[in-house]
Amino acid sequence: MGINLHSFKKRQLLYITIIGFGMLLTGGLITGKLGLFSSSAITDEIRLASNSDVATADQRIKIERLLKLIQQRLLIAHDVARWKWNHKRPIEDRKREQDLLAKVRQQATTYNLEQDVVVAFFQAQIEAGKLIQKADFQNWHQQGAKSFTNVPDLNKAIRPSLDKLNTEFFSALVDINPILGCSTIQKSIESRTQILLQGDGIDRQVQSLAIKPLLGRKSTSCPNNSI
Numbered sequence: 210m211g212i213n214l215h216s217f218k219k220r221q222l223l224y225i226t227i228i229g230f231g232m233l234l235t236g237g238l239i240t241g242k243l244g245l246f247s248s249s250a251i252t253d254e255i256r257l258a259s260n261s262d263v264a265t266a267d268q269r270i271k272i273e274r275l276l277k278l279i280q281q282r283l284l285i286a287h288d289v290a291r292w293k294w295n296h297k298r299p300i301e302d303r304k305r306e307q308d309l310l311a312k313v314r315q316q317a318t319t320y321n322l323e324q325d326v327v328v329a330f331f332q333a334q335i336e337a338g339k340l341i342q343k344a345d346f347q348n349w350h351q352q353g354a355k356s357f358t359n360v361p362d363l364n365k366a367i368r369p370s371l372d373k374l375n376t377e378f379f380s381a382l383v384d385i386n387p388i389l390g391c392s393t394i395q396k397s398i399e400s401r402t403q404i405l406l407q408g409d410g411i412d413r414q415v416q417s418l419a420i421k422p423l424l425g426r427k428s429t430s431c432p433n434n435s436i
């Protein structure tokens with residue numbers, strides 16, 4: 210009796226599942242055939258509701274390339290901090306920041322990018338890097354850390370490697386710029402950030418500071434998700 214009841218319940222569940230799938234399938238076919246809900250805004254919403262990352266493979270490559278560059282730049286901040294700790298120099302160097310931002314503002318025109326967007330992006334990278342440096346200093350103060358050995362020179366090695374990254378940043382920004390306004394892309398940047406933008410000192414605050422300018426554009430649905 211127990212066994213019979215069990216198998217009856219199992220069969221009931223199977224029927225319900227089959228009917229459910231059937232309804233979903235016919236529903237999909239009918240809406241597909243009639244072209245109902247075909248506006249990209251609605252499909253985007255449906256996709257977003259079911260999956261937070263619906264970027265195409267090509268779009269993901271662009272997003273990941275940019276996030277990897279952000280990560281690389283942020284991790285260099287530890288070397289900057291070590292050099293400044295050894296040389297008892299303040300974390301902030303306003304002159305260097307101003308020079309750097311003036312340079313990228315100029316470069317933006319060469320790359321056909323909006324100047325203010327580019328400046329905001331690099332400013333965010335500088336601010337995020339400073340958060341990492343400040344956390345390092347705080348830890349070292351608490352630990353009573355001494356001078357570090359084998360630290361690359363700020364002017365001869367570290368700053369040139371930061372500058373070198375800028376060329377790659379521009380190429381990545383040019384690539385991603387046309388799709389930055391898409392809500393799907395913005396969602397994907399946010400979700401890939403949690404996975405890829407990781408490493409020593411890169412906490413949530415640093416992450417969100419670094420990607421904020423990428424999410425600033427008014428979010429619209431992409432007319433065609435295959436851009």
Ligand SMILES: O=C(O)C(=O)C[C@]1(C(=O)O)C=C[C@@H](O)C=C1
Nearest residue numbers: 289300301302303305306335338
């Ligand atoms: O070059 C430095 O001295 C750094 O500390 C790096 C950096 C940057 O991220 O580019 C960060 C903070 C300074 O105010 C200036 C520049």
